[in-house]
Amino acid sequence: MDKKNNKNNNNFFDKNPLLLFIVFAVLIVIVFRSIAPNGINELNNLTSNKQVQVYTYSDIKNLAKEGKLAYVAIGQKIVRAKLKDGEVITVQKVPNDSTLVEILDKYKVPYGAINDNNWLSELIFGWIIPIFIFFAIWMFLASRMQKGMGGVLGIGSAKGLIKSEKPDVKFDDVAGNDEAKEEVKEIVDFLKNPDRYIDLGAKIPKGVLLVGPPGTGKTLLAKAVAGEADVPFFAVSGSSFIEMFVGVGAARVRDLFNQAKKEAPSIIFIDEIDAIGKSRAAGGPMGGNDEREQTLNQLLAEMDGFDSNEPVIVLAATNRPEVLDPALLRPGRFDRQVLVDKPDFKGRVEILKVHIKKIKAGKDVDLEEIARMTAGLAGADLANIVNEAALLAGRKNKKEVNQEDFVEAVERQIAGLEKKSRRLNDKDKKIVAYHESGHAVIAEVTEKARKVKKVSIVPRGLAALGYTLNMPEEDKYLMQKSELIAEVDTLLGGRAAEEVFLGEISTGAGNDLERATDIVRAMVSMYGMTDVAGLMVLEKQTNRFLGGFAQQREYSEKTQEEVDKFIKEFLENRYKHVKETLKKYSPVIEAMVKDLFEKEVIDGSRVRELIKAYEEGRLEEVINNSSNEKNNEAKEENNDEKNGNNS
Missing domain, CATH: 3.40.50.300 (P-loop containing nucleotide triphosphate hydrolases)
Structure with missing residues (x-):
């Protein structure tokens, strides 16, 4: 039991070193105060504790005149006198008074000097205790620095840093x-x-x-x-x-x-x-x-x-x-x-199940659909999507998180935050609508391209004025040459649509061209998919997890010229092909632009519906049906408003 109590006490003071220091310092002061003189009479009292009355400085003079003093000791601050009956008295001396010595000489009372400066008290309270306090404070600060930073000036220990x-x-x-x-x-x-x-x-x-x-x-x-x-x-x-x-x-x-x-x-x-x-x-x-x-x-x-x-x-x-x-x-x-790689489809579903336990999810939430939309995302991304969906539902004052909240959260993760305050003028809106329609149509009509999930002309993120959300039908770990070319065609679709339908290009295709160039360069320099370098690898990937390529060139200037020439010609050829395809599907582009102007966002199913209707020769019928449905919905809304007003 005693050992346990001692251990607890030690732990208490280990955790509170400042309290230990204060207690120790107070004890030292009390001890030395108790032995230090309050005046000096207790320390140097000669023999007798008997004291019948309180004396003053003038009493010493009167006692000398009465012949009752046996001896007088005079100091700088006190006067101590021994009476003939053995009593010793001590009084405070009046500063700069010389009459006492004259009286003692006149009445022939023996006197002498005493040193009333207490050297022990001076040493203790003037030197030892201040030095001790300074040393204790220094040791305390040093120990704190050692725990927090690994020793004085951060040198030496991981205690406190690593627990x-x-x-x-x-x-x-x-x-x-x-x-x-x-x-x-x-x-x-x-x-x-x-x-x-x-x-x-x-x-x-x-x-x-x-x-x-x-x-x-x-x-x-x-x-x-x-x-x-x-x-x-x-x-x-x-x-x-x-x-x-x-x-x-x-x-x-x-x-x-x-x-x-x-x-x-x-x-x-x-x-x-x-x-x-x-x-x-x-x-x-x-x-x-x-x-x-x-x-x-x-x-x-x-x-x-x-x-x-x-x-x-x-x-x-x-x-x-x-x-x-x-x-x-x-x-x-x-x-x-x-x-520990990025999860596949099954893994994403399992991760979503783990994180969705922490929120109130609605019955309409389809985790498999969310997992298909998030191909290529890591576990931290999925956790963020679930949390973001819950935040979105909270802002809308919902009681549960629905599928639409998850879809919006996925779009935020991939494309960025929706900028509703950044409204586009009609000119820019028209450019973005044709641009995104070009991406979407090429993605849907090109074999092995990723299918369209959604097309939007609502600005998102830092720079995106619109976006086309593509999603693979299944997880892919390898890409064939035809799939890479399909990706290039899709990227070029936006710029091609601007040139074909507006007659002038804009700055909106900068990132598309950069990504398309990187794909073609990788086909030449890394994957051996062209005759320019054959099977020779010209660039090495520096990190399979972070991406990037080695910058050090290990081939000749002539090879570099051939590579640059091939990339330029390849992109120009694919661009011509994309423009021809868009001209072929121009009615679909115009129908999509009209929908985007009205709704700002359309689903991939609508894109596929328009393309299929065009290929079957019934595009006008589908467009008219959509217009009639829209008119009917408008009439119903007006009727509801009128009924409400009548009520």
Whole structure:
């Protein structure tokens, strides 16, 4: 019981060091105040405690005249006198008074001087206590800096910076990555039952590297491992080890691993490990950043220092595995790489089911339809869509979240926020309507192109004055040459429609042309789909998760000229084809533009209806039917208003 109380007291003062300092300082002051003189009579009282009356300075003079004094001691501040009966009295001296000495000489009373300055009190209260207070404050601030920043000036410790936790996340909370979960389940089993593997002589992987695009749930999966194993979880970002001073990161790595070993079995999770784990060869023959390299070297040494059966697992996450140092990826350190990729259709449905539990969803919500619309999005994007749909429903004062809210949330995620305040004038509205109609018609009549979900001329995002939402019919992991060409044709459809129907082009096709050029360039330089470079790869993709191409050119100027010439001619040929197609379907374009002017938004089903009607020779009939339906709806609305007024 005593041990438990002592432990609780220690924890209390550890958590409240300022209170401990104040208590200690007050005790010191009380002790020294108690032994310091209040006057000096208690400290130097000679023999007797007897005191029959209170004396004054003038009483000393009268006693001298009466012959009752045996001895008088005179100081700078006090006068102490011993009476002939043995009583000792002490009184305050009147400053600058010389008459007392004259009286003592006249009546022949022995007198002398005393030192009434208390050197012990002066030393204690003038030097020792102030120095102690200054030292205590300095130690307190230093300890706080050490906990918060890794030592004085941020040097040395990860305590306070890195704390263990026990996440409540489980594998059931991680959806869409079944293969990744299977890979890390044996880590959980090892942390729960290490003896089972040790008895068999098996060595569990020391480190597991989670690799994948941003937002795919790498951190969530790491937390789920710790949550399933019910072990301490030390989470830290790779950038937390990098400081201005050389050696800080290495010291923090040491401290992190020491903390993890003390609480073993445990998990260390380093997010964005590429911040400290970049290849040391990247710095050239003279090396790279000294601080980063020392931190990386210390991390390598700590992972080597693990006993093969020590129940501490290092998990790390990155979306840039190609930049990591080879020494970090060798067996014995990060033995295993687990791909946490973007979810497929089934995975997206599962992720939506996890997040939709947190909101009040209506019965009309179709998760499969939402999953089809969100091909290529990561788990974080899907979570944001569910949250955005709930926010939209809340703004409309709804009691539940409906399918239309989810569709609007998907459009926000893909195309950006709808800018209702940015109203287009009739001229710009006409240009955008023809532009988006061109995209939509080419997408629908081109084989292997992605089908149209919605066409809108309502501005969205930072720069989009309109958009055509295309969605694939199924998840695609590879694209054939014909599919890439169909994508190029669709991108060129907007500019071609402006030229064919308006006779003049605008600046609205800038991004379309950029994307079309990138596709054709990749066909030439990366995929070997043309005769210009044959099977020779001219450019290398730098990151399969983040995209981008290597900028270093490893081919001749002549090859570059041939590539540029081919891209230009290829785009011109596809542009001619697109313009001819649009001229063929000009009645459909005009019908779409009319609909967009009236409604601003039309569904892909309407686009397909107009195209099919044109191909069957009944476009006018469909347009007239739509006009009649619209007139009937207007009449019904007017009748309802009249009935309401009559009521």
